[in-house]
Amino acid sequence: MKILLTGATGFVGSAVLQRLVADSKADVAVTVRSENTSLAVPTFCVGDLSPTTDWHEALTGCEVVIHAAARAHIMKDEMADPLAEYHRVNVEGTFNLARQAAKAGVKRFVFISSIKVNGEQTPLGNPFSPDDQPAPEDAYGVSKLEAEQGLQQLAFETGMEVVIIRPPLVYGSGVKGNFASMVKLVGKGLPLPLGAIHNQRSLVALDNLVDLIVTCVDHPAAADQVFLAGDGQDLSTTELLRGVAQAMGKPSRLVPVPAKLLMFGARVLGKKAVAQRLLGSLQVDISKTQSLLGWQPPVTVEEGLKRCFK
CATH class of the missing domain: 3.40.50.720 (NAD(P)-binding Rossmann-like Domain)
Structure with missing residues (x-):
């Protein structure tokens, strides 16, 4: 063939x-x-x-x-x-x-x-x-x-x-786009307000x-x-971030902020589309x-x- x-x-x-x-x-x-x-x-x-x-x-x-x-x-x-x-x-x-x-x-x-x-x-x-x-x-x-x-x-x-x-x-390996951006944030060890997201992706x-x-x-x-x-x-966004951190051998510094509050803040900042990908289910x-x-x-x-x- x-x-x-x-x-x-x-x-x-x-x-x-x-x-x-x-x-x-x-x-x-x-x-x-x-x-x-x-x-x-x-x-x-x-x-x-x-x-x-x-x-x-x-x-x-x-x-x-x-x-x-x-x-x-x-x-x-x-x-x-x-x-x-x-x-x-x-x-x-x-x-x-x-x-x-x-x-x-x-x-x-x-x-x-x-x-x-x-x-x-x-x-x-x-x-x-x-x-x-x-x-x-x-x-x-x-x-x-x-x-x-x-x-x-x-x-x-x-x-x-x-x-x-x-x-x-x-x-x-070699992934780009949104996933690569997320990996960079986790790798920097910065606290992320995504510790209480209960969506499913x-x-x-x-x-x-x-x-x-x-x-x-x-x-x-x-x-x-x-x-x-x-x-x-x-996986929820929270579970995914924890999994990425574990795979990288990094601590997952996730702060439990309510999803509704995050969505409100995203709308104020004009980042509604980004928030929907992080907080919504697919x-x-x-x-x-x-x-x-x-x-x-x-x-x-x-x-x-x-x-x-x-």
Whole structure:
């Protein structure tokens, strides 16, 4: 089996590549934007992911595409029209690749989407499921939903199997973004007013997400399905901070401040969105992923956090 992996130098893509090479169960090729990248597998420089990218050479003889390349979620997007740029890259760029893949005879297209397709928050104890009505709230989530819908239509028209995976926040060695910022705060040993937060957040360890992606490459039951990814163990923000501190070998200096007071202060300071991520719940139900694929997250949250710092 020949697999083409896009986004092979990214946070998730590089881990997927490492796993595929280690398993030695398939011939793996990757695409990159720049020829300066040196990888130990056949590499095709295709430039940016765009509506006009030529994938012909990279797709020759390919049976499976794992599409991990994307314009990632950006907290403070400085583009004049972020939605248009997300649409150009994540929607039109993905369609262009998928259409060429179907034409080249690719049998399965594994698309790494985002839980942001479902939305930003869940009521406590009422997790997102794959069949929920999508409710993205930002340009990134909208672009991922539109890409999913286009891929599903293409699958109907061409017979190419499409597998969609929606991960929540992914953590692991080399993680950036909000998780990296949190790690820095814990590492500094500063007192944080987050010692009494009773929300629930679903996360997914990088190794667990990679294992699910690799499972979906050839599992018969994965064809034309949407799966949510997760560790199978939800944490409050307080529990997560304590777990990070323990994994780092640092003390967790958490001050128990009521969540309502924190939200009030955040609104006054214009930081409502930040507070919602820290104080609100976002849970995912991975029971379909487990039952249909016979899959279990191989790494516990505790071990996943430890691997962030190895």
